[in-house]
Amino acid sequence: MIAVSVVIPIYNQAHLVGRTIEAIRANSLQPIEVIIVDDGSSDDVRSTILAYESLTAFPLRLLEVNHGGPGRARDAGWREAIGEIVAFTDADAVPDRHWLENGVQAFSSPDVGAVEGAVESGGGKPTIFTHQVRNRFGRQFMTANMFYRRSVIAEVGGFKSPYREDSDLAFSVLDAGYEIVFVPTSIVIHPPRQENWRFYFAKANRKRFEGLLFRNHPETAPQYIPRFQPTELLIITGELLALLSVVWGSWSLAAGLLLLALGMPKRLADWLGDREYNSREYLWAWLMTLILVPVEAYYHWTGIIKPPAVHKDLRR
Numbered sequence: 001m002i003a004v005s006v007v008i009p010i011y012n013q014a015h016l017v018g019r020t021i022e023a024i025r026a027n028s029l030q031p032i033e034v035i036i037v038d039d040g041s042s043d044d045v046r047s048t049i050l051a052y053e054s055l056t057a058f059p060l061r062l063l064e065v066n067h068g069g070p071g072r073a074r075d076a077g078w079r080e081a082i083g084e085i086v087a088f089t090d091a092d093a094v095p096d097r098h099w100l101e102n103g104v105q106a107f108s109s110p111d112v113g114a115v116e117g118a119v120e121s122g123g124g125k126p127t128i129f130t131h132q133v134r135n136r137f138g139r140q141f142m143t144a145n146m147f148y149r150r151s152v153i154a155e156v157g158g159f160k161s162p163y164r165e166d167s168d169l170a171f172s173v174l175d176a177g178y179e180i181v182f183v184p185t186s187i188v189i190h191p192p193r194q195e196n197w198r199f200y201f202a203k204a205n206r207k208r209f210e211g212l213l214f215r216n217h218p219e220t221a222p223q224y225i226p227r228f229q230p231t232e233l234l235i236i237t238g239e240l241l242a243l244l245s246v247v248w249g250s251w252s253l254a255a256g257l258l259l260l261a262l263g264m265p266k267r268l269a270d271w272l273g274d275r276e277y278n279s280r281e282y283l284w285a286w287l288m289t290l291i292l293v294p295v296e297a298y299y300h301w302t303g304i305i306k307p308p309a310v311h312k313d314l315r316r
Contacts, residue, residue, distance in 0.1 A: 002104050004031045005083030005150075009073035010091035011039040014048040017091040021052050021060070029101035031087070033059045037077040040067025071165030074143060075158045078150065086150050088143040089188055094123075095145075096187040103147045103186035113152040113178025114170065117145035117186035126275040128285050130192035131199060138182030139224060141170035145188040152178060160216070161310055164209040167224065171217040197288065204296045211303025212310065227304070234263030235293045264289060 006024060010017055017036065024034060034056070038045045049062045065076050078086045085104055089095055099117065106115045119135040119142050126132050135142050143166040156172035159165045170180060213221040238259030245253035267289050277285065 001029065002085050002107060003083040004029070004085045004087050004100055004104060004147075005078075005081035006031045006034040006087045006089065006100075007037065007074060007077035007081060008034065008089055008091050009037045009039055009070045009077065010041060010045055011067070011070075011073075012041045012043050013091040014041065014043040014045045017045070018048060018052065019094055020089065020091055021056065023095045023097075024058075024100075025056055026097055027095065027100050028098050029104065031058050031100060032083050033061060033081070035061045035063055035077045035080055036091075037073040038062060038064045039070065039073040040065065069162030069165075070143070071159045071162040071168075074165060078148075078153050078158065081150060084150060086148050086153065088146045088148075090144045090190065092191065092193060093119075093144050094189040094191065096189070099145070099186055099188060102183055103145075106181045106183045106186075107147070107149070109179075111179050112181050113149055113173045113176070114141075114180045115147040115186070116141055116170075116180055116182045117147070117188060118182075118184045119144050119188050119190050121192060122189040123191040126192040126273075127194070128272065128275055128277050128281045129195050129197065129199070130275065131195050132192040133190050136184070138184075141166050141180070143169075144190050145186065146170070147186075148173070152176070161209050161212050163206040164213060167213055167221075168216065171213060171220045171224075174220050175217060200288065200292055201295065204292055204299055207296050207299040208303035208308050210300055211305070211307035214304055215307045231263040231266050232293055232297055234259045235267065235290070236297060238263060239290065239294065267293065 008017065008020060021034065024031065036049055046062060049060060053060050063076055063080055065073055074088060085107065087100060087103060103115050103117050106112060116138050119133055121132040121134050133142060133144065146166065152173055153169070156176050159169055161168045173180060210225060213225060238256045241252045241256030241259065245256065268285060271285055271289065
């Protein structure tokens with residue numbers, strides 16, 4: 001069986017990572033090591049890891065780096081790994097019992113440079129301010145559940161961006177001519193995580209890093225990330241027309257409201273999904289969508305026009 005190293009970045013999640021370690025302990029295929037990369041946490045990650053060291057059959061290693069985002073942490077982690085395959089997951093994720101076994105089996109050909117597993121949002125009750133992710137059909141390359149040949153990561157130069165690092169590495173592997181196989185039976189559960197409204201603005205700010213993807217992968221990135229979103233155009237134009245109605249009159253207001261009526265439902269449906277909410281929270285979602293859509297568009301296009309500068313060595 002191929003030797004697997006598991007890399008887990010962590011930032012202020014010492015209270016959650018024990019659940020992840022326990023799930024890996026219960027896996028049908030045991031890794032040769034698990035590397036926890038502490039991305040400058042302010043909580044006591046070290047004590048949590050020490051408490052599990054004597055309980056695991058595999059070496060549990062703690063690597064500490066200065067805070068610089070998950071891309072920097074993951075880059076430091078794989079460089080320390082010794083396994084032929086490097087499996088990535090998150091400190092708040094719960095791998096299925098057959099996660100590693102099913103993922104590793106897909107490396108049946110040297111042409112397969114990476115394997116993408118499924119991500120489910122199980123456990124907990126999602127609200128309008130919970131962060132939750134799913135990947136049931138592939139083509140998202142979430143590092144909550146990704147496997148890479150270590151030699152392939154080294155060949156393409158590792159992670160090059162502190163954020164959107166998952167897509168950047170996957171696109172580099174595809175650009176190099178390797179295949180990425182999706183394995184729906186290699187499952188990681190990513191329970192909803194409670195956040196607040198500030199989280200969504202921080203997430204919008206990180207859309208700047210999409211510019212790096214289009215710059216570094218001009219042919220591959222457009223196949224997976226849209227430059228233009230019709231709903232975004234409808235909402236922003238509708239907002240502008242509604243505001244300009246003070247000058248242009250009622251026709252501008254009517255046109256603006258019509259465009260908003262066409263663009264808002266899909267954005268709201270994507271956000272609310274299976275979340276639990278009341279009428280007040282529904283109104284909050286409307287207001288937040290009206291604000292966030294132009295903010296996200298601003299950062300998206302700012303990043304495309306002038307991608308953020310990223311140091312070549314993310315580990316510094």
